[in-house]
Amino acid sequence: MTAAGQPLLQAEHLRLTFGGITAISDVSFEVQQGEFFAVIGPNGAGKTSLLNVLNGVYRPSSGSVTFQGGSLLGRKPAQIAALGIARTFQNLALFEEMTVLDNVVLGRHHLMKAGLVSGALWFGRARREEQEARRDCLPLLELMGLDEISGEVVHDLPYGVKKRIELARALAMQPTLLLLDEPVAGMNSQETNELARWVLAAKQELDLTVVMIEHDMALVTKVADRVLVLDFGEVICCDTPDVAVSDPRVIRAYLGGSGDALVDRATAGLHTPTADAGPDSGART
């Protein structure tokens, strides 16, 4: 539980280096409970590195990260997941030959307590836990509109549906905080609109806080309460999307000059095509 007034997630003076490369430099921000918080920035700005710090894949060179008031530093990704931080990945990480339900149930495995031997032999506690996990996932499948295809093999399903299955698997972990890594990358505008609706529905129904990395400015403007803008590993703006897209530093980082196109694309509609490296696809000019 988060004490009244305390942010759910707090990063202070984070720094991450790879040899001579500084991926993150003195990054601080807070995310409040229930917030939809986006992280944007051009290619190489440090977005993925930041997400990897938040879920324990990378340990920062210095600085601190706290979740519900407790430090995340030194914890492994599985321990961080068990604290209630789930993550989706930029590239699909599903088991293509398994069914929708089997993929989603995998999200609950960190909650199960049966040992390796009983799990492998499928008896006793392991069997009971698996059956309970499957039962517990059914309302989630319904919430995510996957109940009617729960027995279908993932391989045969459209890309947009696969991304939704991945989202459902992250939700099966029963997170408090959901980290989304470019959830609409590679999607067409219809798929983007649909996934945005599923994410918002899940957030509301499950009382989630969301941190989302995204290049699609139109999507960010539509769904995010606040946006953190990174450039060369540094925070150049942290404000509402409307303020961020008209901030001269953000405009410079994306366009190196006039920001009209950035504002236009942010307000044009939910989706901006990202096939070619336009400003909203994160390209530097």
Ligand SMILES: Nc1ncnc2c1ncn2[C@@H]1O[C@H](COP(=O)(O)OP(=O)(O)OP(=O)(O)O)[C@@H](O)[C@H]1O
């Ligand atoms: N494992 C690594 N080893 C060395 N350098 C890395 C590593 N991961 C990231 N970097 C470097 O850190 C910087 C930030 O990279 P990062 O992937 O976090 O940026 P990004 O904003 O997510 O970019 P993109 O939008 O292209 O995914 C880049 O200069 C990148 O080359």
